[in-house]
Amino acid sequence: MTIKSSPQTYGAVAISLHWLSALLILALLWSGFRAAGLHDPAAKAALLRLHLPAGLLVLALTAARILWWLGFDAKPAALAASPLQQRAASFVHILLYVVMLGMVASGLGMTISTGAAGHIFSPDTSALPDFWRVRPRIPHGLGARLLLALLGLHVAAALYHQFVRGDAVFRRIWFAR
Numbered sequence: 246m247t248i249k250s251s252p253q254t255y256g257a258v259a260i261s262l263h264w265l266s267a268l269l270i271l272a273l274l275w276s277g278f279r280a281a282g283l284h285d286p287a288a289k290a291a292l293l294r295l296h297l298p299a300g301l302l303v304l305a306l307t308a309a310r311i312l313w314w315l316g317f318d319a320k321p322a323a324l325a326a327s328p329l330q331q332r333a334a335s336f337v338h339i340l341l342y343v344v345m346l347g348m349v350a351s352g353l354g355m356t357i358s359t360g361a362a363g364h365i366f367s368p369d370t371s372a373l374p375d376f377w378r379v380r381p382r383i384p385h386g387l388g389a390r391l392l393l394a395l396l397g398l399h400v401a402a403a404l405y406h407q408f409v410r411g412d413a414v415f416r417r418i419w420f421a422r
């Protein structure tokens with residue numbers, strides 16, 4: 246296993262960033278939808294105490310991924326069967342970055358404009374604001390659904406490559422060779 250990617254497989258840094266981001270995003274979707282459905286402020290704040298730092302960690306990892314690809318590493322050769330599939334894959338990957346960054350921006354916008362951080366991280370959570378009274382709540386909710394749809398497409402494409410085309414795509418993005 247090498248630090249950088251080769252024309253055949255991803256390297257250790259790209260693989261670590263990919264799976265760490267994937268885990269955090271699943272945790273964020275779960276904690277976000279669950280927090281939004283709760284009315285008890287203490288229970289909501291307990292989830293948001295995980296949600297907010299995880300969101301900021303996703304921002305750091307996404308910035309690290311962009312820097313890594315722009316400055317230090319090159320992606321393995323594309324697996325797409327046609328130029329159209331290749332363009333569709335690149336489009337979904339770029340949109341995933343854009344939506345993730347949009348989620349962080351709207352999440353921060355909601356938290357800062359309601360002054361919620363002080364209530365979330367204080368022992369007295371009774372004054373937790375209603376996030377729906379600020380504008381960024383709408384793109385945050387829509388972005389979460391768009392992110393779910395894009396992740397569905399991303400996973401479906403990976404399964405198609407693995408099981409229909411027999412490209413062994415999971416081996417390219419995992420540590421064991």
Ligand code: HEM
Pocket residue numbers: 270273274275276277278279280281282289293296297300301303345346348349350351352353355356376377385386387389392
């Ligand atoms: C990739 C990053 C993120 C993802 C995937 C994510 C996901 C979600 C989801 C799925 C919801 C529920 C949406 C709904 O039911 O309409 C939500 C709500 C929320 N998120 Fe995030 N989020 C992210 C980043 C952040 C960040 C960085 C912050 C703040 C710094 C944040 C703060 C919040 C807040 C305050 C709520 C509202 C909960 C409520 O309405 O009770 N999120 N998030």
